[in-house]
Each structure stands twice: as structure tokens, then as C-alpha cells.
Amino acid sequence: AQSVAQPEDQVNVAEGNPLTVKCTYSVSGNPYLFWYVQYPNRGLQFLLKYITGDNLVKGSYGFEAEFNKSQTSFHLKKPSALVSDSALYFCAPRGGGATNKLIFGTGTLLAVQP
Amino acid sequence: GAGVSQTPSNKVTEKGKYVELRCDPISGHTALYWYRQSLGQGPEFLIYFQGTGAADDSGLPNDRFFAVRPEGSVSTLKIQRTERGDSAVYLCASSIGTGFAGELFFGEGSRLTVL
Numbered sequence: 206a207q208s209v210a211q212p213e214d215q216v217n218v219a220e221g222n223p224l225t226v227k228c229t230y231s232v233s234g235n236p237y238l239f240w241y242v243q244y245p246n247r248g249l250q251f252l253l254k255y256i257t258g259d260n261l262v263k264g265s266y267g268f269e270a271e272f273n274k275s276q277t278s279f280h281l282k283k284p285s286a287l288v289s290d291s292a293l294y295f296c297a298p299r300g301g302g303a304t305n306k307l308i309f310g311t312g313t314l315l316a317v318q319p
Numbered sequence: 320g321a322g323v324s325q326t327p328s329n330k331v332t333e334k335g336k337y338v339e340l341r342c343d344p345i346s347g348h349t350a351l352y353w354y355r356q357s358l359g360q361g362p363e364f365l366i367y368f369q370g371t372g373a374a375d376d377s378g379l380p381n382d383r384f385f386a387v388r389p390e391g392s393v394s395t396l397k398i399q400r401t402e403r404g405d406s407a408v409y410l411c412a413s414s415i416g417t418g419f420a421g422e423l424f425f426g427e428g429s430r431l432t433v434l
Contacts, residue, residue: 248427309361
């Protein structure tokens with residue numbers, strides 16, 4: 206069965222500092238891993254994904270994520286946070302047999318202070 | 320528009336009533352998904368379609384919930400005998416093809432409030 210954990214309900218960071226939003230997952234078979242962002246009163250937007258290849262993947266708005274197979278983690282990172290990055294971030298693995306569904310974590314609220 | 324379109328954006332109904340929520344996916348996307356998001360929670364999977372058929376409906380909470388996609392494009396989520404616990408934002412998403420690597424594109428959701 207698939208599962209995902211985002212251990213931090215909220216992450217606070219000052220503008221200009223690096224940020225990390227943590228995610229660990231459990232899937233059977235090869236994992237396909239996604240990050241989505243949700244701004245207030247808006248739909249979910251795709252940020253980036255890991256399918257295969259390099260463990261460091263780059264996505265939209267300067268975000269990147271590092272796939273670590275041994276730790277079953279897929280942490281989201283950005284070298285320099287912006288106030289406009291403040292939003293709700295969801296990690297979503299896909300895998301485990303024939304199902305094509307994404308399973309979403311509970312989300313991490315990122316708050317970037319000016 | 321080029322994105323996923325959901326109607327209505329807001330629906331207020333009374334307990335026990337019937338509700339339909341509509342999703343118009345991105346043109347050419349063969350896979351369509353319904354999720355439900357309650358306040359403070361992540362999206363919860365309900366059902367997904369490949370073409371006209373429901374490939375996985377394991378997330379539908381009970382038999383009051385039903386979804387169709389008769390022509391492989393527009394989908395309707397139907398909720399019978401609504402309950403207050405059904406109040407949530409219902410999200411629709413589509414993806415090109417049915418492979419595991421494709422990202423989902425989400426609409427802005429239909430907010431359902433059951434009084």
C-alpha cells in the first residue's frame with residue numbers, strides 16, 4: 206500500500222534563506238514522486254516530479270527536490286526563499302501495482318517572512 | 320480556456336438533497352481523477368477514469384457517491400442524499416495518457432456546503 210508522511214505542519218523561514226520541506230514515502234515497486242503547491246483559494250499546481258535518473262530534480266519557481274532511495278525521502282528545497290513562496294505544499298507518491306492514483310500527504314504550510 | 324474547468328465553483332445544499340458536480344478536462348487528456356479535500360487536509364482520492372471506464376473507484380466513500388464519464392471527456396460526480404460530512408472542496412484533475420509518469424493538472428475545485 207502507498208503512504209506518505211510530511212512530518213512538519215508548518216515551516217517558517219526568512220526571505221533569502223534556504224528552505225526544506227520534508228517528505229517520506231512508502232510504495233511498492235518503483236516510486237514516482239510529485240510535489241504540488243496550493244496557493245490560497247486556488248487549485249493545486251504541479252511543481253516537479255521524480256521518475257528516474259538524477260536524484261536531484263529541478264522544477265518550477267526555482268524549486269528542486271532530492272530523491273533518496275535508501276531513506277525513502279523526497280525533500281523539497283529552494284536555495285533562497287521568497288515571500289511569494291508562502292503556500293501549502295503537498296508531496297504525492299504514485300506506485301504500488303496497477304493503480305495510477307496519486308496519494309497526497311497532509312501538506313506543509315510554508316511561511317516566508319520578509 | 321486551456322485548463323481543467325469545474326462547475327459550479329460553489330454549491331450550497333440541504334441535507335438529503337442530490338448534487339451533481341461537473342468536470343471538463345483538458346482537451347485530449349484521457350485520464351480523469353476526482354479528489355476531495357476537507358479543511359486542513361490533503362486531497363483524498365475518490366475515483367479515476369481511463370477513457371470512459373472507471374479504472375479505480377476504491378476511494379468512493381459509500382454508495383451515495385457515483386461518477387460517470389460517458390464520452391471519455393466531461394465527467395460528473397453525483398452525490399445522493401447528501402450529509403453534512405460531505406462538505407468539502409471536490410477537485411478534478413486530468414492527465415495526458417495513462418502512464419505513471421504524467422503529472423495531474425487540477426481544476427480550482429467545487430466547494431460543496433451541506434447545511
